[in-house]
Amino acid sequence: MSASAGLRPGRYLTFHLGSSHYGVPIRAVREVVRLCPVTVVPLMPPHVRGVVNLRGNVLPVFDLRAKFGMAAVDYSDRACIVFFDMQERTRHLAAIGTIVDGVDDVVMLGEAQLAPPPDFAGAVESGYLLGVGSTPERAFTLLQMQNILSTEGSVTLPSFTSTVAARGPETS
């Protein structure tokens, strides 16, 4: 179960793209900033937006919608850039920012609120998913962002959270 090895109780940052909700372990998040003008780097794949200045560092910004193959939207003023620490992956690249529609919350998830990814999720093997987390309000896909961001090109995620959400939290 290497895919869900990182699935531990703790704080998770939750955000959304359209109606899909996601969560990431808070330790993987370096910083969240309001969406600012991004300097477009030409001739890059669509999911690579460009670069921004984060306190004196020039950091790449990815478009997470494009990365997940979702349709582009005009980002509202709720849109944010979430910077993920990439240090474990690469020595040179300190962090990568990803644009999300909006950041929701930081939630504390206990053992009972965490579940491994469902079997039918083909993305388990690729290490993109940590599992599923749930709060009384909703369920969300827990992402292994480092793996997603270090994969070239786009990444397809199975949409199963709606299934989970329909069933409701398994323990409550």
Next chain:
Amino acid sequence: MPFHCGRNRGKGTKLSGGVGRCSAMGCAGAYRITVSTHDELLEAVAEVLSRLAEELAFAEPGSDTGLLPVNALLMDLEQLPPQFLPEALRDALRLPRRWIDAVLDSTATFDQLTLQRLHDWHGWAIDCLMSAATGAAAPPLPPELEAEAGPSSQVAPENSESEPEPEPEPAPAPAPVPVAVHTAAPAPEQGAPTMLLKIPGDIELLREFHSESLELLRSIEQAVLTLEQNPGAADAVNAIFRAFHTFKGSAGFLQLDALRDFAHELESLLELVRSGEAAVNRAVIDAILAGADVLAECTRRVGAQVSGVDPAEPIPVPAAGVLALVAAALRGDAPPEAAAPVAVVVPAAHSTAVAQADVAAAPHAPTPTPAAKPAAREQAVADSFVRLDAAKLDDLVNLVGELVVAQSFVLESPDVRGSSNLELAHAVRKLSRITRGLQHNALSLRMVPVGGLFRKMSRLVRDVAAAQGKQVRLVLKGEDTDLDRQLVDKLGDPLIHMIRNAVDHGIETPEERVAAGKDATGTIELAAFHRHGGIVVRVSDDGRGLDPARLVAKAIEKKLIDPDAQPGVQEALELIFLPGLSTAATVTDISGRGVGMDVVRGHIESLRGHIDIASTPGAGAGFTIRLPLTLALIDGLLVGLGGQRYIIPALSVRETFRPRPGQVATVHEHGEMVEVRGQSLPLLRLARALQRPSRVNTPEDGILVIVESGSVVVALLVDEILGKQEVIIKNMGEAFAAQTLVSGGAILGDGSVGLILEVESLLRAPRAPAPGAATRALQAVMP
């Protein structure tokens, strides 16, 4: 000889490592066909031995670099038909074979002892060959070579000092006098006096001793090079004397008696020279170099033990061989300079007899000594230097860079600009002035004169020339030119490549030169100077030059260019930078080693520099490297395109202007061209190259930036020019590793990021005449 080549050795080794082997293997066969007379036979052997010397010079303990080439050369010797080799030499081949096999069989690396033995054996083999050439009896094999065994060998080194035995009395012409001495010279000397470091008691002092010694060794090397140019240079003699004296003092203080005594002997030699009792000649210089080698080795071992790399054990001071050289030097004072060259061996280079003659002949060339003055200058200011951690310096430079950007934030803020407060305006101006000064100062802290790097090349030229039997004089110019330390560090490898190439391929043998009506001694000039806010380093030689026609032929043969291509002379010369052309091919067919100029260009471009080539057949070739002053900052032209800002390195910009109506014309199959002072330049729309929007439709609405890279000049069409700015280059990370048109990002005054354009790849990208074709062309650019 770890002391001379120092840092450069690593790369030098690589060069000689790979190539030596192929040339050596290729040659063995050739001898059989072409060689006929007795002398030619010996010459063939001498050549293999000379290659062996070259490989050995670059081999070092603890590494297996050079192992395979040495083995291959040995096999060449072994496979020569028996009549090629003097009997004694043929017989003695078993020794190096055994040593090399021992290394090959054990997956071990070269150790000090094996290398020393190989060096000594080589020295002896040369003697042997020389005796054969003159019909004399072969010198006896040095006993310590025969006496293979372990450390408890029966050799009594102190004896060899008092009486360098094989000194034939009547000395027929090429008397192998000091040669024989040398053979025993830096020998392993199992019985050598040793010293034991007091670790941990003295560790701090030893650390200081180590770093101090490194400096002393450097100053000795410099002074020796000066001395070679000008044997009368009293400054140099004094510098060496002082260095040995300091060695003696420090060693005595640390109770390293063996080292102290050794340094004392060297000091005494210099004292005699200083007082005029001994003249500076080849033998004295050799003794100094050999002495410095021993000191360097001891210093290295001290360093290794202090840093815990080596276990604490007694360090031998193999003094005897050097002292024998010293004795010989003092005695050999009598023989006139004329006799000396043939007999003297350059201990460091371990080169052939032919080479020695040339090297020894070189010093009498009436060259003024440009090195003497800087040496004196360095001595004068030596006391006011502060040693500090390079990383701290880098931090400072980076922080100051941030300060400059933060300062311009304040300056450009609308509140400050819109303020009518005179006091504030005054304070802001002052802040700005101080920041500028600080930035300039911080950057200059990291600047070092390029002379140190240049002088290392002197040694390289000396060694390579000696090994090849060439006479080469290295002329240094602009050694005071300051350059960012990081750049100096990274410039070393390309320079080594180019200098080696110049000696290897450029400079002809003395005979060829004389036949061509040139001075028998070739000249390589290494010059540095400032130009256009950058620095220019030029390597030029007065050798045979490059043959454009052969380069073209080679490139066609290697299928690097279209067989029907008819490049102009300059284009043909630039073929040398193509990968695959010079690495394997032998452009000049001298030694079978063409060093990849594509690698050199890659190096230079990674430093954001350019390299150009010029050559006149028969009169020499020259490479001109243009570099920015520093790697941290870039002087850039800020241009706007479709609302975004880009930075073009100012070093690549020739001029900017708004084209007049009619100045731009579309030429069939060439796309848009612009006429600039009679020159027709291709126009490249930046928007099209980057596939970004632009608010300019016709060139007349925009601005043309004439950029150049090498010999390629292009007019770049941008929307507007926003100014000139010094920016700090920020690496954008691996996500953009495939992005070849942008070399980095820079934080601009308002906090947003501007992209720094990589002019080199922009200009080399295929240009697209029609918008439709642009995509295809660009796809070709993107890996």
